[in-house]
Amino acid sequence: MTLELRNVTKTVGADTHIHPTSLAFEKGGFNILLGATNAGKSTLIKLMAGLEKPTTGEVWADGQNVTGTSPQKRGIALVHQFFINYPHMTVFENIASPLRVQGLGRSEIETRVREAADVLQLGPMLDRRPQELSGGQQQRCALARAIVKQSKAIFLDEPLANLDYKLREELREQLPDILGERGTVIVYATSEPTEALLLGGHTALVHEGRITQFGRTPEIYHLPGDLTSARVFSDPPINLAPVTKRGEEMWMDETINWPVFGEAAALADGPYTVAIRPHHVTPTEPNDVSIAIRGPVQITELSGSESVAHFRIGGQTWVSLAPGVHPYRVGDYHEFHMIPGQCFYFGADGTLAAKGRAHG
Secondary structure (H helix, E strand, O other), rough: EEEEEEEEOOOOOOOOEEEEEEEEEEOEEEEEEEOOOOHHHHHHHHHOOOOOOEEEEEEEEEEOOOOOOOHHHHHEEEEEOOOOOOOOHHHHHHHHHHHHOOOOHHHHHHHHHHHHHHHOHHHHHEEEEEEEOOOHHHHHHHHHHHHHHOOOOOEEOOOOOOHHHHHHHHHHHHHHHHHHHOOOEEEEEEEOOOHHHHOOOEEEEOOOEEEEEEEEEHHHOOOEEEEHHHHHOOOOOOOOEEEEEEOEEEEEEOOOEEOHHHHHHOOEEEEEEEEEOOEEEEOOOOOOOOOEEEEEEEEEEEOOEEEOOOOOOOEEEEEEEEEOOOOOOOOOOOEEEEOOHHEEEEOOOOOEEEEEEOOO
């Protein structure tokens, strides 16, 4: 199956929720909609699923215009972040409910429900009620109900957002195996860049109702086309600062400079914006070429596995993200190490001008 948006827009009164958008998805692998809350991800899913009609433009599936077709006739399944199960039904009955609506026979329903339950490790729980399940088991029940339909397209709107950390990690690992080989179009909305990277496939970056970039997930992570895309695909927020190229060096705030190589060295002299993700600004010297920068620590966030420090540098607030626990003290100057080879340089129009290292 193929699924395509052709110049679709969505306006409500004077507000534009979705600006002109064209996207094409194919079966196999995940298609991620990545963006902040209220970026437009849920609206795009509703338009693709037929829950809302576009103001202009068309939705096509398998070469047919389905813009005015109801969700029931599109052969789709939808899973929300708020898992919805029927409390008066058993797990078996919950999973079987869409098949009964389709009018399938008892034997086929039994076979398909048990297959879906086995895939999602729900076999021993088929006789239980949803309230007897954990949160993760309830969401697996909702997922089973989606995949048992053998839908042409499955839409997952932040399906793991309300689960605890451990359950999210488990289901993130399981979902590609559960859904990836079913021959359906899978559209998965998330606000977490890490989740997009773990799921792989293709990603559309969504910002204020616009698609800023679409392509293979690792490729657009490593080469964001513009500053907006770089911001969308970074959590914690990507570090930014104005810089000036002079000869073979970049200068920040007239006090910090570093040599540039490869395509960055070929840039014309003049002003740019440098961007570098927080995990490439470290409190200890990395096994890579780096430059030392110092600034006062403003905020620290420590956990058992990583440390985050917000600090001032070059007139900006930057963030360092590093594994382990580091002894930051708010107000103290701390030395950090920036890896120039991981910098992006954006021109005055916000488009990517060069990466610190040559492409590839």
